[in-house]
Each structure stands twice: as C-alpha cells, then as structure tokens.
Amino acid sequence: xxxxxxxxxxxxxxxxxxxxxxxxxxxxxxxxxxxxxxxxxxxxxxxxxxxxxxxxxxxxxxxxxxxxxxxxxxxxxxxxxxxxxxxxxxxxxxxxxxxxxxxxxxxxxxxxxxxxxxxxxxxxxxxxxxxxxxxxxxxxxxxxxxxxxxxxxxxxxxxxxxxxxxxxxxxxxxxxxxxxxxxxxxxxxxxxxxxxxxxxxxxxxxxxxxxxxxxxxxxxxxxxxxxxxxxxxxxxxxxxxxxxxxxxxxxxxxxxxxxxxxxxxxxxxxxxxxxxxxxxxxxxxxxxxxxxxxxxxxxxxxxxxxxxxxxxxxxxxxxxxxxxxxxxxxxxxxxxxxxxxxxxxxxxxxxxxxxxxxxxxxxxxxxxx
Amino acid sequence: xxxxxxxxxxxxxxxxxxxxxxxxxxxxxxxxxxxxxxxxxxxxxxxxxxxxxxxxxx
Numbered sequence: 001x002x003x004x005x006x007x008x009x010x011x012x013x014x015x016x017x018x019x020x021x022x023x024x025x026x027x028x029x030x031x032x033x034x035x036x037x038x039x040x041x042x043x044x045x046x047x048x049x050x051x052x053x054x055x056x057x058x059x060x061x062x063x064x065x066x067x068x069x070x071x072x073x074x075x076x077x078x079x080x081x082x083x084x085x086x087x088x089x090x091x092x093x094x095x096x097x098x099x100x101x102x103x104x105x106x107x108x109x110x111x112x113x114x115x116x117x118x119x120x121x122x123x124x125x126x127x128x129x130x131x132x133x134x135x136x137x138x139x140x141x142x143x144x145x146x147x148x149x150x151x152x153x154x155x156x157x158x159x160x161x162x163x164x165x166x167x168x169x170x171x172x173x174x175x176x177x178x179x180x181x182x183x184x185x186x187x188x189x190x191x192x193x194x195x196x197x198x199x200x201x202x203x204x205x206x207x208x209x210x211x212x213x214x215x216x217x218x219x220x221x222x223x224x225x226x227x228x229x230x231x232x233x234x235x236x237x238x239x240x241x242x243x244x245x246x247x248x249x250x251x252x253x254x255x256x257x258x259x260x261x262x263x264x265x266x267x268x269x270x271x272x273x274x275x276x277x278x279x280x281x282x283x284x285x286x287x288x289x290x291x292x293x294x295x296x297x298x299x300x301x302x303x304x305x306x307x308x309x310x311x312x313x314x315x316x317x318x319x320x321x322x323x324x325x326x327x328x329x330x331x332x333x334x335x336x337x338x339x340x341x342x343x344x345x346x347x348x349x350x351x352x353x354x355x356x357x358x359x360x361x362x363x364x365x366x367x368x369x
Numbered sequence: 370x371x372x373x374x375x376x377x378x379x380x381x382x383x384x385x386x387x388x389x390x391x392x393x394x395x396x397x398x399x400x401x402x403x404x405x406x407x408x409x410x411x412x413x414x415x416x417x418x419x420x421x422x423x424x425x426x427x
Contacts, residue, residue, distance in 0.1 A: 032397075041382055115397060153383025155392035165387040172384060172418040220415045 002026040003284055005130055005143040006108075007116045007156065009036050011266045012252020013149030014099040014110070015053075015273030016280075021108040023281045028141065029103065030114040030132060037096025042266075043175065043205045043213050044092050045188055048085040050267040053274065055102070061095040062088045063207035067186045073331035074193040074324040081336045089188070089205045089213070090266075119146055119160065119248070126247035126289065127160065144247065145280050145289050149273060151253040160248050163240050165256065167220055171200045171263060175215030183212050192327045199320045217263065243276075243301070244294040251276040251297075257305070260313035268305065275301050315351055318364060326361055333357040371409055371425050374400050378421035385413035385422060 004020050006013045009031035017027045045066070051057055066089060068082035100110045114134045120142075122128035129142035148157050157163040183189065189204035196202060200217035207213065243250040251257065252269035259268060279297035283289050322330060338354050355365035376399050386394045393406035394413060411424040 117395075151383070152387035153396055155386060155389065155395050158389070158392035164390050164392070167388045167412045167415050170384070170388065170416060172416055174418050 001142045001144065002028055003143060004028075004145045004147060004280060005030070005141060006147040006149055007130065007154070008149035008151060008252070008254070009100050009103075009110055009112065010096060010149060010151060010252060010269060011099055012254070012257070012269035012273035012276075013147065014096075014103040014108075015270040016147055016149060016251060016277045017108040017110070017273075018099075018103040018106050019274050019277030020281055021103065021106040023277075024107075025281065025284055027103075027108040028143070029100070029108055029110040030116055030130070031110070031112045032115045034113045035093065036100050036110070036112055037093040040092040041175075042092050043203050043215055043264075044090045044095075044207070045087060045205050045264065046090055046266050047083070047087045050270070053267060053270045054099075057088065057090070057095070058098060061090055061098050063091045063211075064089040064185055064205075066188055066206075068188075070184070070187045070189050071331060071334075072189065072191045073328045074195065075328050077328070077331060079331055079334055079336060080187065086186075087188070089207050091207075116156065119156065122247075124246070127245060128247055144284060145249065145294075146247060147249045147251060147276060147280070148254050149250075149252045149269075152256070154254065157250055157254045160245055161240070161242065161250060163250065163255070170220065171217035172220045173200075173215055173217035173263075175213055177207070177211070178214050179211045181210060181212055181214075183210075185209055192331070194322075194324045194327070241298070241302075242295070243298055244291055246291045246294075247289045249276050249280060249294055249297060257301075257309075260309060260316045261319075268309070271305060272301060275304065318351065321364055322361075326364070329358040329361060330354065333361070372402060372407060373423040373425075374402070375421045375423075376400075378419050380419055380421075382418065384416045384418060388412045388416045 003025040004027045006017045006029040009029045013029055017029045020027045066087040068080055070078050070080050072078045104110050114132050116130045116132040118131045119127050120129040120131060127146045131140050150156055152165055183204055183206045185206040191202040197216050197218050199219040202216045205213040240255040243255045251272040253265050257268040257272040258265040276297050279294060283293045333354050352365040355361040379400055383396045386396050391406045391408055393403045395401045409424055414422045414424045
C-alpha cells in the first residue's frame with residue numbers, strides 16, 4: 001500500500017505531491033487528461049511574487065512578461081497600475097508539465113490518462129484508496145490518505161464532503177486564444193462594464209506581440225457568455241470550511257481556493273496543496289489520518305489564507321453593486337497604487353477611502369465599513 | 370426527455386459538474402448524467418456557458 005494518492009495533477013495536486021515525496025512518503029498522482037496542462041481553462045496570468053511558493057518559473061513556461069495592468073472604465077477611460085514586481089502570462093501546458101516534472105524529480109509518481117471514478121473506504125470507514133480506469137482497464141489502488149485536487153469539475157468532492165459550487169457564486173466564462181490583434185504586450189487589460197460583462201469582467205492577457213487570451217466572465221444568466229464569445233468556466237470561491245474526512249483531504253480549486261476578486265487560482269492552489277502536504281506528512285508520521293488529526297489543515301489554511309480571501313470576497317461583493325456610472329467614477333477616483341492594493345486583496349478601508357472620493361459612491365463606501 | 374445535452378455544443382468545461390448539488394454529473398470523454406441522482410433542478414443549465422444543456426421541469 002502506498003502512502004498518499006492525489007487525484008488531479010494541476011498546481012494543487014503536484015505541489016502537495018512534491019512536498020510529501022520530499023518528506024519520503026510514497027505518492028501517486030493521477031490525472032484524467034491524456035496531456036497534463038491541456039486543454040487549458042485559464043487566462044494564464046500569475047504574479048512574479050508567486051515564485052515565493054513555486055520556485056523560479058523556467059523561461060520556457062513564460063509566454064509574456066507583464067509589468068502591470070490597464071483597467072478600463074465602461075466609458076473607455078483607463079488607468080495603468082504598474083507593479084513593483086510584475087507578472088507573467090504563462091503557457092499552462094508547459095507550466096503544468098514543469099510542475100509535474102518537479103514532483104516526479106522528488107520521487108512522486110504521476111500517471112496521466114487515468115480516470116478516477118470513485119474512492120474506497122477501509123473497514124474503519126476511512127478513505128483508503130481509489131477505483132479508476134487506465135487504458136481501458138479498471139483498477140483499484142490503496143493508500144493511507146486520498147487527496148482530492150480535482151478542481152471544481154469532479155463529483156468526487158461532492159461525494160466525500162458534500163461540496164459543490166453555488167451557481168450564483170460562479171462566473172460562467174468564455175475565452176479565445178486569439179492572434180493578429182494589436183495590444184500593448186506587457187500589460188494585462190481589464191474591462192469593467194455592467195453592460196458588456198455583468199458582475200464580471202473582460203480580460204485581454206497578451207502572449208507575445210500579436211497574440212492574447214481574450215476572455216469574458218459573467219454571472220450565470222439566460223444570456224450566455226457564448227452569445228459574446230466562446231469557452232470555459234471559472235470559479236469564484238465560496239470557501240469550503242471543512243476540507244477533510246477520515247483519510248481524505250480536499251485542496252486547491254476542488255475546495256474553491258480561488259482568489260475571489262479576479263478568479264486566479266494557481267497561487268492559491270499551490271499554497272493549499274503545500275499546506276495540505278504539511279498536515280498529511282505530520283499525520284502519516286503519527287500514523288493517525290483521522291478527520292480529527294487531518295483537520296489541522298482546516299485550521300492552518302483558514303488562518304493563513306481563508307480569512308484573507310474572505311475579506312477579498314467582501315470587496316468583490318461591493319464592486320458587484322456598482323453601476324457603469326459608478327465604475328466610471330471609481331476608475332476616475334482610483335490611483336494606480338490603489339489598484340495594486342486591490343490586486344493584493346487590500347483592506348476594505350482602502351476601497352472605502354477611494355469610494356469616498358466620489359459623492360455618489362459614499363453610500364456604498366459606508367456599507368463597507 | 371427532461372434533461373438533454375448537446376454534445377456538439379458542449380465544451381467539456383465541467384462547469385455543470387461543479388454546481389451539481391447531487392453529484393449526478395461526471396465529465397469523462399463526454400458528460401455523463403446519473404438519472405438516479407439527478408433531481409432536474411436545472412442549475413447545470415444555468416451554469417453552462419454555451420447553452421448545451423436543456424432541462425425541462427416535469
């Protein structure tokens with residue numbers, strides 16, 4: 001029997017596997033897709049600071065270096081926020097394979113093209129393995145702990161912990177990777193508009209001189225994103241309070257660990273995978289993988305990330321209330337450094353202060369404080 | 370049929386799976402629905418970005 005099975009070879013799963021393998025545990029990662037990292041469902045942007053958790057991202061994973069963001073109001077006026085440390089637009093199919101390679105280098109095994117259909121329990125009722133299918137053959141593999149890092153698109157998180165995404169808390173998105181377009185390549189471009197993208201935004205993330213990910217996300221409604229454009233679905237968090245069961249841990253997007261303001265999930269996935277690994281390693285050493293022992297992951301994650309992301313979520317709820325006229329005023333009232341604060345998940349008082357600069361937004365600002 | 374998927378339209382994004390409250394949907398090479406678990410609540414239809422799912426209340 002191996003120590004840990006990880007379902008899903010995305011950023012959360014491979015980060016978790018790498019840490020556990022470094023600690024000397026035997027780890028097997030399964031991914032349902034034939035090619036790790038493809039097809040992407042991601043705008044591919046990440047901050048340079050994320051390398052604090054990831055390690056240095058190799059050049060081959062980077063499609064474009066970014067120095068900041070241009071935020072457009074509905075009426076077309078814009079504001080440039082230049083970051084002191086910039087960011088990257090990645091090539092996810094290369095990036096995800098690099099993450100998987102890093103996990104394999106430390107001793108984890110990664111197997112693609114493997115569909116995990118269910119989890120199995122032992123005589124104590126603890127999760128203790130998985131059932132799956134590889135190259136047309138069904139198999140069962142046993143482990144001391146099962147980690148679910150499937151992203152949001154698997155029913156396994158629901159089967160184990162009753163976790164699913166609330167439809168009013170997700171954005172339904174469409175993205176094209178487009179070429180032959182004219183963009184300033186070292187800025188990401190964000191368009192706010194309740195008319196163009198109700199309760200969401202339009203993004204243009206350049207990947208070189210004339211190429212970009214162009215996407216649009218909106219609250220699910222009768223008029224579909226496909227009516228504007230075409231592909232993908234991304235989550236805003238309704239963060240899962242309890243991410244563990246006996247012998248089972250949920251991490252990454254499967255636990256809705258996504259930044260609520262922009263929907264970015266790579267950094268949160270890696271942090272969550274690493275934190276899960278720390279707790280799992282501790283529990284395996286003590287030979288106690290009960291829900292009680294594993295729930296240390298709940299404590300640590302909520303303390304380090306969850307409460308912070310909750311505040312970011314409140315920011316989003318406020319921004320969603322703004323009309324196009326409010327958004328025009330907001331972009332007018334914002335200073336570049338405010339945007340950088342937002343991107344970091346600034347304190348609510350920062351946004352309130354900005355809103356106070358415009359009389360019509362004072363009411364909304366009061367609500368924040 | 371009360372629940373219908375148009376596989377030509379479906380992008381395999383998994384959005385419907387993520388919102389399904391009863392774990393009735395599963396994304397393999399195409400979307401699979403477990404009739405025994407499905408309550409025809411319709412959230413999958415709402416979440417779909419391309420109108421590939423149709424649910425008719427009975």
